[in-house]
Amino acid sequence: MPTKLPVGTIMVLHALARGHRYGFDLIEQTGLTSGTVYPALERLEGLGLARSRWEDERVARREKRPPRRYFEITAEGKRALIDALDRYRALAPLTIDGVAYPRGAEPA
């Protein structure tokens, strides 16, 4: 994985992988602020890890709202996500001050 992604961007990528598609939904899912999510989406798209398309005007008009910009993860994005998750997974398991991580696991 050539580029090191910040954790917020990985969280957004993760949410995209789970099928969430636009800004508001991603914010709800990740718990990040709008000021983090939108730049993260731009960064992902710039790196080719996600792509965006505009919603069909007719659908938007039918639902009486402005058209949305939808995002989806690319194949490269999926690989990058798996790499990133592997790296984070390497941090667990661990015992901190007598508390096991993941919670509930036996202390190592």
Add this chain to the structure above:
Amino acid sequence: MSERLPATVRAILALAALVVPAYRRALWRRQWVAELEHRRAHPEARRGLVGFALGSLAHASYLRRREMTMRGFHADLRHTARGLLRRPGFSLLTVATLAAGIGAATAIFSLAEALLLRPLPLENDDRLVRIFSTNRQRAQSRFSVSYPDYVDLTQRSGLFEASSFYVEQSRDVSGGGDPERIRTASVHEGFFQTLGSPTHLGRVFTALDHDPRGETTAVLARTFWSGRFGGDSTIVGSTIRLDGVPHTVIGVVDDAVGWPAGVRVWTPLQWGGSVPEAVDRRTNHTWQIVALLRPGVDLPAAGDRLAQMAEAIYTGPGIDPRDTGTSAALVPLHSSRGGEGPGALFATLGIAALLVLLIACMNASGLLLVRAWARGPELSLRAALGAGRARLALSLMGESVVLASIGGALGVALGVLGLRNAFAQAPPSITSLGDPRLNLPVVLAGVGISVVAALLAGVFPAMRAVRVSVAESLKEGAGRGTTRPGGTRLRQGLVVAEIAFSLALLAGAALTVRGFQRQIATDPGFDASSLLSFTVRLPASRYTEDALVDAFYADAVARLERHPGVLSATSTSRLPLGAGGLSLTRAFIFDGATPPPDGPEFRAAWVEVDPEYFETLGIAPREGRAFTQDDSPDAPLVAVVNERMARLMSPDQPIVGRRIRSVYDENLPRTVVGVVADFQLNGVSRAERNPLVLVPRAQSVRTSMAFLVRTSGDPAALTPVVRRTLAELDADVALDQLQTLRDAHAADLAGIRFLTTLFAAFGVLALVMAVSGVYGVVSTSVTQRTHEIGVRMAMGASAGRVRRAVIRESAALAVTGLSAGMVLAYAAGRVLAVGMDGIAIPEPSTYLTVALVLAVSVLAASWFPATRATRVDPVEALRSE
């Protein structure tokens, strides 16, 4: 659709949209509108809509940053830096100019920060306030508060969680070393609790200490305790004497707070439950108040409320007519530490510093414009190759940003260091106010000022770059044709403005310096050399009878005069030249005249003196007689007035022989027996010679007095003799302010000297910058017109003619700038005259001198480029075509 979004959200979007690169803007906006509409549709999410919308700013700046990186903004910066290094002269000049401006502004900010803004090290600093009485009719801002006002304003307003008050006085302390005169304060209940200053040792006052039947106690300030008592931790429980009265030390408080400044020992007011009758009067403005606002109370609102309450009280019934117009003011404790003075001082210095900054920016702007012109071919080429206008503007802005950053760093460091250096030599009256430091707020302010400077200096050159026309500039031989390049008019405008502002600043500085010189040069009306002065305060506990007090002064004068080095000595209640003693002003009427408010009253300083006073000071009566030993307590009451008072009270007939009384206090008829010439009683802050009434010391006995000793040689050499003589008389009486009158006067002048020096430094900076600005413009103009000049000379124009043409150009600039500057300078003079004594408004000579200096400097600055123009070789100039 966005019309339906709240105004705040729309404003945020509009702002963010400015940052988004233009080609993305429409789609970006569409995306955000969709998201916001969606979020609005969720009832639970509606509240956070503004916070959500703020994300658009982050989004927009991300896109902008990426845009810049992609297009090589960093490469541009490198290019800028290289370009600046290739022209070290230009770069150094611009950096120096900006450093001077930014340094001046930062220095004044750091002064303001130290004196007004820096919080005190107290837990509730943000809620601690002081309350003052004010009176606009009498032009009095911030004076002490009366007890009834205190009760009404603090306890009945409901605005405060706690409050207390104190009054300062000087007392002689003995115990633990030689007797010493120190600042002390008597505090009401709850003072330390309100202030929240930390107790270092023992305890602070409780209700018991304020009980008149209890023992008298005292609390020491920590610095005083460690200085005088060597930090003795067993001090609690021991006894010190204040004016001879024993006080039991119960604790030591930390005085690192620095407020009230200089108080060494605290004692409790022992009123018990009742308030002394003399205190419970609205006219008795005595107390310094400190109060703790309730949490959540808004300061300005509380201030308005107090002012309303006070105004209601003073327009109500039973108010002395002299008190009409009294109101109240609320000031944060940390900004009140400098007292009344700093306000006017900062207004003046702040404006001066801003002017220096403005001139510096205009100067730098002029230099950058020249640079933009020099870079014209390069910019045209880049424009031809497809660089956007914004990009070219940024490239030039980049130069001003880089220069202002370096200039800012230098300026902030030099400004604060310079100020600290100046502070090291400043008198205690200035240094006790605060300690300017290079701390975070100052650095932030410096950065802010630098950013403003960068924008101010860079905006015109950047605008020029935007107007670069590709075809035209390439066609015209890369902008070096016979016609003048654009921007000349702009640069000339800048120089005119620079000259105008410099004139205003120089005139202000000159007026201040002249005012100062006038005050130094003022003949005090007596021979101030070879005079030694000091003050004493006799312990009231032992000097219980007037006869004892009188005997002490008479004895002291007699013993001093017995010394061979002493020509004469006298005691007086107040020293001349503002050197110390008791400052009393009283209102007089002729005996038998209608008393005020129906009849007129005449205010004059009240000074008690010995018969020897006139001889020691060297002033002989102009009319009538001076005092003699016969003007004893039992003799008829007499007075001597100065000529000013005589003219004021009795302009048409001799005042000698008439009887006057001071209506509000002594109120006994005194026969005027003599008139003396006016002399300077006050210090520099009120240097004009006020009306004066002198009375014999023996007829008005008080325990604290000042002494004047006229010596035959150097007065300073006599200080040990004076100490010894007084110690022989009473070893427990402390001498205070033992110094030559000259030194006392110099110390008094030092504060104003500090201000004047700073101001003069700003003035000189402005002059230097105006001159270099003119030089830059004229010099560039000559370079640009080399070809034209060459042609003229080839056609037979003489060197003198060419020189005159060049100088005429700068003369036109100077005349325009000076005319505009005169108006500004006059306004500046008006402002200064309000804030400072000794400055007369209509002082045409000063204005003319300053204008002349500026004009000559400007013309001199254009002389060199003009001379260069005469050396243009026509052949060379034409060949370069």
